[in-house]
Amino acid sequence: MPYTYEFPRPALTVDIVAFALAREQIQVMLVRHDSESLGNPWALPGGWVRVDETLGEAARRELRAGTGLTDVFLEQLYTFGGLEPDGCERVVSVAYYALVNLAGRIVQTRPETGDTAWFPIQEPPEMVLYHDSILSMAYERLRGKVRYQPIGFELLPDKFSLRQLQHVYEVILDRKLDKRNFRKKVLSMEFVVALNEIEKDVAHRAAQFYRFDRRKYERLAKKGFQFEI
Amino acid sequence: MPYTYEFPRPALTVDIVAFALAREQIQVMLVRHDSESLGNPWALPGGWVRVDETLGEAARRELRAGTGLTDVFLEQLYTFGGLEPDGCERVVSVAYYALVNLAGRIVQTRPETGDTAWFPIQEPPEMVLYHDSILSMAYERLRGKVRYQPIGFELLPDKFSLRQLQHVYEVILDRKLDKRNFRKKVLSMEFVVALNEIEKDVAHRAAQFYRFDRRKYERLAKKGFQFEI
DNA sequence: CCTTCTTAGTGTGTATTATACACTATTTCA
DNA sequence: TGAAATAGTGTATAATACACACTAAGAAGG
Numbered sequence: 001m002p003y004t005y006e007f008p009r010p011a012l013t014v015d016i017v018a019f020a021l022a023r024e025q026i027q028v029m030l031v032r033h034d035s036e037s038l039g040n041p042w043a044l045p046g047g048w049v050r051v052d053e054t055l056g057e058a059a060r061r062e063l064r065a066g067t068g069l070t071d072v073f074l075e076q077l078y079t080f081g082g083l084e085p086d087g088c089e090r091v092v093s094v095a096y097y098a099l100v101n102l103a104g105r106i107v108q109t110r111p112e113t114g115d116t117a118w119f120p121i122q123e124p125p126e127m128v129l130y131h132d133s134i135l136s137m138a139y140e141r142l143r144g145k146v147r148y149q150p151i152g153f154e155l156l157p158d159k160f161s162l163r164q165l166q167h168v169y170e171v172i173l174d175r176k177l178d179k180r181n182f183r184k185k186v187l188s189m190e191f192v193v194a195l196n197e198i199e200k201d202v203a204h205r206a207a208q209f210y211r212f213d214r215r216k217y218e219r220l221a222k223k224g225f226q227f228e229i
Numbered sequence: 230m231p232y233t234y235e236f237p238r239p240a241l242t243v244d245i246v247a248f249a250l251a252r253e254q255i256q257v258m259l260v261r262h263d264s265e266s267l268g269n270p271w272a273l274p275g276g277w278v279r280v281d282e283t284l285g286e287a288a289r290r291e292l293r294a295g296t297g298l299t300d301v302f303l304e305q306l307y308t309f310g311g312l313e314p315d316g317c318e319r320v321v322s323v324a325y326y327a328l329v330n331l332a333g334r335i336v337q338t339r340p341e342t343g344d345t346a347w348f349p350i351q352e353p354p355e356m357v358l359y360h361d362s363i364l365s366m367a368y369e370r371l372r373g374k375v376r377y378q379p380i381g382f383e384l385l386p387d388k389f390s391l392r393q394l395q396h397v398y399e400v401i402l403d404r405k406l407d408k409r410n411f412r413k414k415v416l417s418m419e420f421v422v423a424l425n426e427i428e429k430d431v432a433h434r435a436a437q438f439y440r441f442d443r444r445k446y447e448r449l450a451k452k453g454f455q456f457e458i
Numbered sequence: 459c460c461t462t463c464t465t466a467g468t469g470t471g472t473a474t475t476a477t478a479c480a481c482t483a484t485t486t487c488a
Numbered sequence: 489t490g491a492a493a494t495a496g497t498g499t500a501t502a503a504t505a506c507a508c509a510c511t512a513a514g515a516a517g518g
Contacts, residue, residue: 002233008280009238012321051237051319055310079308079323081284090280092241092323094308163465180468181506204464205513392494409497410477433493434484 010081010090014059015046015131017077017138018069020100020118021155026142026171027118028135029100031066033128043128044135045116046093059096067116073099073154077138080130093130097138099154146172150191150227153212159195161207162186169229185229191216239310239319243288244275244360246306246367247298249329250384254349255371255400257364258329260295261344262357272357273364274345275322288325296345302328302383306367309359322359326367328383375401379420379456382441388424390436391415398458414458420445 018029033043045066049058056074064070077095084090119125121139124132146152152168153160166182186192191213199206221227247258262272274295278287285303293299306324313319348354350368353361375381381397382389395411415421420442428435450456 003235003237004233005238005240006232007277008232009234010241010278010280011234012239012241048236049239049310049321051239052312054312055308055321058310076307078305079284081278081287081323083281083283092278092284094310094321161466178507179466180508183467184469185505199466202465203515205466205515207466390495407478408495409479412496413498414476428495431494432486434486434495436495 008090010092012049013046013091013093014049014055014062014096015044015093015134016059016063016066016074016096016098017044017135018063018067018072018098018100019121019138019142019155020102021168021171022102022118023120024167024171025120025122026139028121028124028139029067029069029116029118030125030127032115039126041128042117042119042125042131044095044131049094055094056096059094059098063098069098069100072101073151077134077141080134082130093134095134095138097141099142099151101155101157103157143172147229148227150212150217152229158211159197159209160211161199161209163207165210182229189217189227191220237319239321241278242275242320242322243278243284243291243325244273244322244363245288245292245295245303245325245327246273246364247292247296247301247327247329248350248367248371248384249331249347250397250400251331251347252349253396253400254351255368256347257350257353257368258296258298258345258347259354259356268355270357271346271348271354271360273324273360278323284323285325288323288327292327298327298329301330302380306363306370309363311359322363324363324367326370328371328380330384330386332386372401376458377456379441379446381458387440388426388438389440390428390438392436394439411458418446418456420449 020027020029029045030042031045033041045062047058047062047065049055053061055076059074060070063072063074074096075098077097079092079094081092121135124135127135142151146169152165152172155168156164162183165186166177166179169182170177192210193213193216195209195211197209199209217227249256249258258274259271260274262270274291276287276291276294278284282290284305288303289299292301292303303325304327306326308321308323310321350364353364356364371380375398381394381401384397385393391412394415395406395408398411399406421439422442422445424438424440426438428438446456
């Protein structure tokens with residue numbers, strides 16, 4: 001027990017809310033919590049912050065360790081410092097949320113086996129202590145932010161069709177959008193660029209692929225351009 | 230040295246960016262930093278988080294201790310967990326920002342004396358380590374948020390004229406607004422209610438006073454109303 | 459090869475909202 | 489009593505958002 005301080009210090013953790021799109025729904029990644037005592041509930045992936053890494057590094061490390069996910073969009077959400085019930089250690093948790101492009105990876109959305117699983121955001125399982133409120137806040141942030149920041153692209157592969165993009169927005173905002181108005185708006189953004197490539201192996205007219213040009217977007221944003229869907 | 234842990238723990242602090250409106254400018258409250266060694270630079274008010282208080286409580290306590298301010302709008306901004314240069318203790322800082330209604334309190338905006346002072350946001354003094362980036366982020370948040378949330382009212386007394394309100398927006402957004410369009414928009418919000426009271430002791434036609442009815446606002450917001458200026 | 463199925467892709471008119479703009483009213487003070 | 493200062497008011501035009509329905513292309517199956 002070598003680490004000693006003059007005043008008590010709360011333990012510091014990161015927790016990550018990883019969102020992805022699968023089966024027409026937003027899914028969230030959960031892991032089985034260690035503590036067998038509490039009926040083995042689900043929890044957000046997370047863990048202690050080491051003293052030699054930044055908070056963002058800790059979040060990425062924990063996400064990789066818990067789920068194998070890497071190279072994802074990651075943004076700080078909020079820091080939860082509520083007091084624990086008597087007798088528990090004081091824990092302060094810095095929550096992050098991640099947007100994951102599953103890009104066709106096979107996703108098992110029901111926790112039949114294994115200790116990580118994706119759950120539809122509409123029907124999360126019972127979760128460890130405050131994780132349900134972290135999850136709610138993260139989803140609220142996603143819904144709010146997706147309209148004013150180009151983060152919807154993060155849930156899609158690099159190449160995507162406008163149909164896929166519209167679908168992302170329809171699922172997150174939970175309402176149908178008009179196809180013509182949506183295309184008009186998106187195609188007016190010059191950082192959504194058409195590729196010389198179309199869909200393959202579809203049983204209907206193949207759609208054009210597009211990609212999100214982050215550089216162009218950032219140049220425009222610097223000039224005062226306001227993204228909006 | 231009674232507090233001992235199995236793994237090293239970063240120290241946890243809160244720092245508060247307190248904004249107010251004075252002399253036609255946004256001002257930020259700073260305090261003299263303890264450490265005499267570094268030429269006694271300025272710092273955001275803040276301090277250690279105690280183990281028996283929430284983060285918000287710590288922020289309010291530190292703000293009151295450092296500046297005497299109480300009952301202010303306070304919202305979490307971001308948690309800064311960057312690594313310190315070698316040899317320094319690892320410190321994680323949860324930053325908050327506050328909006329203060331000075332309501333005619335006399336404000337000394339130049340640090341001739343005393344160890345707290347308000348500085349115009351445009352010309353902050355030299356500050357301790359990362360506090361300048363916390364300040365920038367807070368100001369950016371304020372500018373972004375003021376357009377979509379009714380937080381401009383927090384910088385004004387309970388009773389205010391539409392001129393004062395417009396002035397708040399003009400200062401924060403750094404551009405002139407059209408008086409008629411501004412009034413039209415604000416008066417269409419039923420949570421800005423006229424009082425039976427007008428300005429006194431002014432050398433011109435006296436303006437009507439209004440107040441922000443938070444209850445009414447929240448009822449509307451729940452129904453989907455989107456504040457916007 | 460022709461029909462059917464499925465999704466891609468396209469334009470216009472209307473309603474709503476944002477913007478630009480200038481004068482009269484009221485009060486104090488000299 | 490008039491000069492100075494700010495309060496308070498309405499309308500026309502431009503820009504944006506929204507509603508809406510058909511043709512095009514490719515695949516599959518008879």
